[in-house]
Amino acid sequence: MSGMTGHEADVVVVGAGLSGLIAARTLLGAGLTPLILEADTRVGGRILTEDLGGLPMELGAQWIGDTHHRMFALAAELGVETYPQFDDGETTYELAGTGVLRGNEFHDRFAGELAELEKVLRRLDGLATEVDPATPWTAPHAAEWDAITAGAWYDAQGLSPVARTLLEICTVGILAVPTVEVSFLHLLFTIQTCGVTSELFAESEGGAQTTRFVGGTAEIPKRLAAMLTEHLVLDAPVQLIEHGSDSVTVHCRGGRTARGRRIIVAVSPMLAGRIMYDPPLSGYRDQLTQRMPNSAAMKAFFVYDEPFWRADGLNGQLISDVGPARMSNDTCIRGDDRGVILLFLEGEQARTHGHWSEEERRAALTAELVRHFGERAAHPQLYVDGEWGSRQWTRGCYNANCGPLVWTTYGAALAEPIGPIHWASTDTATEWSAYMEGAVQAGERAAAEVIEALTK
Ligand SMILES: Cc1cc2nc3c(=O)[nH]c(=O)nc-3n(C[C@H](O)[C@H](O)[C@H](O)COP(=O)(O)OP(=O)(O)OC[C@H]3O[C@@H](n4cnc5c(N)ncnc54)[C@H](O)[C@@H]3O)c2cc1C
Known part of the structure; x- marks a missing residue:
């Protein structure tokens, strides 16, 4: 240099x-x-990739999605290969005091609540089209939408507790702050900059998290x-x-x-x-x-000798209102046999657990993984997590939000x-x-x- x-x-x-x-x-x-x-x-x-036992761990940005055309072009130009995010199997759910349920069981039991959620997401998509991301303040209902929080708008939809909780988890997974802190106009702006809610929330086809980089971002x-x-x-x-x-x-x-x-x-x-x-x-x-x-998010990685959850028909994704993590992900590295699970701490979860010692955090997250994926989850080979509020030149992630x-x-x-x-x-x-x-x-x-x- x-x-x-x-x-x-x-x-x-x-x-x-x-x-x-x-x-x-x-x-x-x-x-x-x-x-x-x-x-x-x-x-x-x-963007921060750190070596952990020879594996590139993404303490920062990890995925791109199908409509991230500039990033695909950039990776191709720079000769960085990409590979698809693993997504086979069932998600596990732990919501509303049910204990851990597998995806099929959860979908059967809460079909009505999931339909409510879907309806609200479609409504959000419709409202977001009224927002020009270059000038959100010019939207016809900007004054009304900017005067309330996303949380207040969610609360006013008359949702069942399970649908409301799922909506909160999805949204905090994007904004990394509780929805009571964010303007409803800001939420609609965020949706509109990305297309539709399914682009934001989905991990499979069309979502923002479909593709990873060989060697690390x-x-x-x-x-x-x-x-x-x-x-x-x-x-x-x-x-x-x-x-x-x-x-x-x-x-x-x-x-x-x-x-x-x-x-x-x-x-x-x-x-x-x-x-x-x-x-x-x-x-x-x-x-x-x-x-x-800037909002607050942390990622925590557990490395195992193999991705044992896959043999149980699970995709490594959990959704939980018990926590500490609200969501997780199968983050195995292409070309390596080891199993990697990534847990997300976002919003209040990151703020609270970011203050804990690494040992305490790891213990609480291990207990959660055991509930979802069984006793083998208690024996990782390696663990690492990353806190961003303390980094002087970032001071919180994923990004800036507007109240x-x-x-x-x-x-x-x-x-x-x-x-x-x-x-x-x-x-x-x-x-x-x-x-x-x-x-x-x-x-x-x-x-x-x-x-x-x-x-x-
Ligand atoms: C944990 C985490 C997970 C994420 N996951 C994803 C993901 O999966 N997919 C995705 O697309 N995005 C993800 N993101 C978001 C993505 O990383 C950012 O959108 C993107 O990297 C931001 O780039 P930037 O250049 O705008 O800002 P930054 O990356 O913040 O760059 C700003 C730079 O300025 C430097 N700087 C700050 N102050 C000064 C100063 N006073 N003088 C000189 N230099 C200064 C900083 O050191 C830094 O290098 C994630 C982010 C984090 C932290």
Whole structure:
């Protein structure tokens, strides 16, 4: 990686997550010189693959889905192979005090509740079509929908307890915050950036979680970074951005500086708000970044000598209102015989259990796995989990959410450039916001704005 003493570039990019890397690559392709300043000692941000006993464990982003066209194209271009997510067998359910039921039994017993859930999801799909993801605040019912939480709207649907609980689990699995914290307009925005609820919630055909990367997701940012070596500085946290009408001077920790004609800030809105700006940004923009907190999610992996649940006809997916995890997944690695189960702690579960010691967390999750998959689940070879709130350069995942009245009051400040400052990161995307696909789309959009400004 190059140093940065007295560095001059056409465009400075803050952050070497997927969005910043894509922005820089797009600028380079247009004949402009980018300089990426990355706070961490690695690239990838919310993409983090760690080795565990020779297996690539995805502590960050793991899947893409069939409509993530940019990500499929990127993987193909970078030579990263993909493979399908395992999805054969029954899910196990543990809801409403029933103990653990296999999928068929659960579906028989709660057919009416599942039909209620389906009806609400179709209703959500219909309402979401009224929301333009680029301007959610212009939706005909924006004021009404932004004044209530998604949880309040759910509560008003007259659902049975089982249907309401399933709806909460599905939604928290996407937003990683309790639905009482999120504006209903934000939920509809999220659905609309992805297409329909089945795209979000389904793991099988058409969902967001159908496909994985050979060698791990981190191969994508690593290979992008290798193409940008001369334009990337690691361990360079940006602390201050001085900006004029057509220039920026960027100050990093340690007194290092860089200059450019434009800057793309490719970090989540909350972290963008922790950078100082001179002159200061408007109160309108700052109030927005004060109101887009990152959510809370953790992943915990158990590795076994084999995927023993498959022999029982199970797909390794659990759904539970007992917890600690609300959901799990068969995360076996292609080409390896070992069995890997991934448990998700999201929203309140992540907040609570993130404070526990790893031993306590592991014990509670093991007990849950034993309830669902039997005694063999008590004997993993390996365990690892990942907490994101403590990571200084992420501070929570999967993404930023809006509570009530944020979109309609401050939404226009999210992606609108301010002088030479442009905004990227998946949190500013209008397609698949919160996902890698969104990070790419936002990086391309911010780069296009800069190219237009500098070459017109
Ligand atoms: C646990 C987890 C699971 C996920 N699962 C999936 C999944 O299965 N599929 C999917 O599509 N998406 C998933 N995501 C979301 C996906 O990872 C993100 O949407 C995407 O990686 C965001 O990329 P980004 O570039 O927008 O932001 P980031 O990855 O957050 O990149 C921002 C970069 O900026 C750096 N930075 C921050 N502050 C500064 C500063 N002041 N100066 C310089 N640099 C700074 C950070 O270190 C980071 O490298 C998951 C995320 C997590 C954490």
